[in-house]
Amino acid sequence: MTERPVIEVENVSKHYRLSGGARSLKAMALELLRGGRDVKTLRALDDVSFCVYPGETLGIIGSNGAGKSTLLSLLTGTIYPTSGRVKTHGQISSLLELGAGFHPDLSGRENVFLYGAIMGLSHRQMQDRFDAIVEFAGLHEFIDQPVKHYSSGMYVRLGFAVAVEVNPQILLIDEVLAVGDSAFQKKCLDKMQEFRDQRKTLLIISHDLQTIQRVSDRILVLDRGKIVGLGKPSEMVASYDGLNRKRNSEVFQREWGSGRVRITNVEFLNDAGETADTFEWGGGLNAVIHYQAQEPTENPVFGFSISDDNARVVHGSNTQIEGITIPRIEGEGRLQLRLDDLSMAQGVYLFSFSVHSADHTENYHRVDNAFPIAIACDKSFEGYTYMPSSWRTEP
Amino acid sequence: MLKSLSQIWLRRELLWILVARNIKIRYKNSVLGFFWSLLSPLLLILIYACFAAILRFNEGRPSYLQFLVIGIIVWQFLSMCLNDSLYAIMGSSNLVKKTAFPRMILPLAMVLANLANFMLTWIVLFLYLLISGMHFQYLLLLPVVLLAQTALCLGLALCLSACNVFFRDTEHILGVGTLAWFFMTPIFYPTQMQLKFLPESVAWVAFLNPMTGIMRAYRLLLMSGDLHGVAGELAVIPVPTSFLWISAAVCVAVLGIGFAVFQKLQFRFGDEL
Known part of the structure; x- marks a missing residue:
């Protein structure tokens, strides 16, 4: 794209001090006495760079604490980066929280004008939009009541209505689609579509992967303050899913062994030969095991096992069982495992790999439950695994 | 600095709304509403009048009540x-956490709302002064003094509002500080009382307290006849009018410092709140 981006984020980092930030004079004095500060920092965002172009809808996904909200706050301008630069062109309306900044003692009407003024709109401009706001929020008879008497649904509706009706160039939405009833959610989605049709820029944070995949042009995946992916929605959602799976499996992950031979990496390829983390039920899987032998080793045995997401073993085997002899390995090398027919039920599975001596006296290296994959299956059957079965009626 | 000012000017609409909000909220849930702005100074004058009469504060100086009332209201x-x-x-x-706008608007709106309230009390004060006798000769200079005091208030408000975000101690320091400042300012005693303790060559030091100068200026402009009703030995102590410039300079300096402090701290508001 040759167009000038409306949002430019260059090498932005945001660090928070966790402790040591003197909250009071007493704390400060104590710190001085102790000599030196014990400052721990949380890297909410770490060297993040990306651009958003006019008319684009960018979805932002990531687990809790990945830095999504920090990023939107930086773009809104309520916090400032520790280093790096954030540039935005055009008016931004942000829904960091619906109805944020409403004063409970003021009426809905007064709050609408207050919000408009915060967004930099004149009284006249707001007056023109006022009816549309009330209409959208559906608050005709309550608009002159103090908002403290509003139900939470009314509050949220007014918040959304006023934020979209100020008609910004850029709209930032932080996980607000989760609120409100389904009718209102539909209204919000329609409004967002309208925005996209007007070639306005949207940034959306959501945990609702389905919705975000549908509405975004591109998706940004954040993990622990870093960008781990930016691109096509379907790919990004899949890779984020994989990331989550990996995170979930970490509890079960273990690794030990003498280290004479080490399993350095395992690649999973689908039938088309592409790296993948999701496989079709009934299809094949190739696992390329990269190893490194510290010293020449005779007759190593390589093994694998597949466990479900609770680390219960579904299947396991090794080269010895399969009657394959590897005479000698030295230095780096690769070994391929092929599974022709994945017959497990839909779900997440964890692969373990091991390499040990032929007489089982020395375990060189074993990596348990470190490699998650997902099986996608549209055949419904019970249990862990499918057994080919046939039926016939007896006369 | 100019940039911040122009940003505030661009959002003047927000400023007015916030000023109106501050005024409105002060009188929320009160039956008399903004009439309290008139009623409370009226009651204040009455109370001081009663007690000044009963306790014989004025020691026979007829203008003492005027002197005191101006001092208290200011x-x-x-x-x-x-x-x-x-x-x-x-x-x-x-x-502050959820929306972006020039942060300085918040303390500015607060000071302006208080200024509006202060102007309402002037209605009552003028009525009182008219009854008890005042002179109108220098009345045109009144806005200048008002401006100096507003500058002082804004400077301090910028400092305090920003500091309180980071140090909750500010509140406690302020409580004690305000009390000490009250007694260090000639509010219920004449300026000369302070000067009595200072050698004449450094008498100007008293005016480093900007409120000393501001009090003096208001009274010079408003009070008729024998100024401040000082009598006896105090009457011979000179209070050069040029000292008022010292206080004015301090007001401007405080505003400048407040502005600088706020500019520096505002970038971290979002992290702290």
Whole structure:
């Protein structure tokens, strides 16, 4: 794209001090006495760079604490980066929280004008939009009541209505689609579509992967303050899913062994030969095991096992069982495992790999439950695994 | 600095709304509403009049009550600004956390709302002064003094509102500080009382307290006849009018410092709140 981006984020980092930030004079004095500060920092965002172009809808996904909200706050301008630069062109309306900044003692009407003024709109401009706001929020008879008497649904509706009706160039939405009833959610989605049709820029944070995949042009995946992916929605959602799976499996992950031979990496390829983390039920899987032998080793045995997401073993085997002899390995090398027919039920599975001596006296290296994959299956059957079965009626 | 000012000017609409909000909220849930702005100075004058009469504060000086009332009402503007400034930012943490606008608008709106309130009390004060006798000769200079005091209030409000975000101690320091400041300012005693303790060559030091100069200026402009009703040995102590410039300079300096402090700290508001 040759167009000038409306949002430019260059090498932005945001660090928070966790402790040591003197909250009071007493704390400060104590710190001085102790000599030196014990400052721990949380890297909410770490060297993040990306651009958003006019008319684009960018979805932002990531687990809790990945830095999504920090990023939107930086773009809104309520916090400032520790280093790096954030540039935005055009008016931004942000829904960091619906109805944020409403004063409970003021009426809905007064709050609408207050919000408009915060967004930099004149009284006249707001007056023109006022009816549309009330209409959208559906608050005709309550608009002159103090908002403290509003139900939470009314509050949220007014918040959304006023934020979209100020008609910004850029709209930032932080996980607000989760609120409100389904009718209102539909209204919000329609409004967002309208925005996209007007070639306005949207940034959306959501945990609702389905919705975000549908509405975004591109998706940004954040993990622990870093960008781990930016691109096509379907790919990004899949890779984020994989990331989550990996995170979930970490509890079960273990690794030990003498280290004479080490399993350095395992690649999973689908039938088309592409790296993948999701496989079709009934299809094949190739696992390329990269190893490194510290010293020449005779007759190593390589093994694998597949466990479900609770680390219960579904299947396991090794080269010895399969009657394959590897005479000698030295230095780096690769070994391929092929599974022709994945017959497990839909779900997440964890692969373990091991390499040990032929007489089982020395375990060189074993990596348990470190490699998650997902099986996608549209055949419904019970249990862990499918057994080919046939039926016939007896006369 | 110019950039911040132009940004505030661009959002003047927001400023007015916030000023109106501050005024409105002060009288929320009260039956008399903004009439309290008139009623409270009226009651204040009455109370001081009663007690001044009963306790014979005035020692036969007829203008003492006038002197005292001006002092108290002028002081109230400052002390209300100081108290409100603690929560100018903190009280709007939702706005600060979730929306972007020049932060300086918040303390500015607070001071302007208090100024509006102060102007209402002037209605009562003028009525009182008309009855008890005043002179109108220098009345045109009144806005200048008002401006100096507003500058002082704003400077301090900028400092305090920003500091209270980071140090909750500000509140406690302010409580004690305001009390000490009250007694160090010639409010119920004449300026000459302070000068009595200072060698004549450094008498100007007393005017480093900007409120000393401001009090003096208001009284010079408003009070008729024998100024401040000083008598006896105090009457011979000279108070050069040129000293008022010292106080004016301090007011401007405080505004400058407040502005600088606020500019520096505002970038971290979002992290702290």
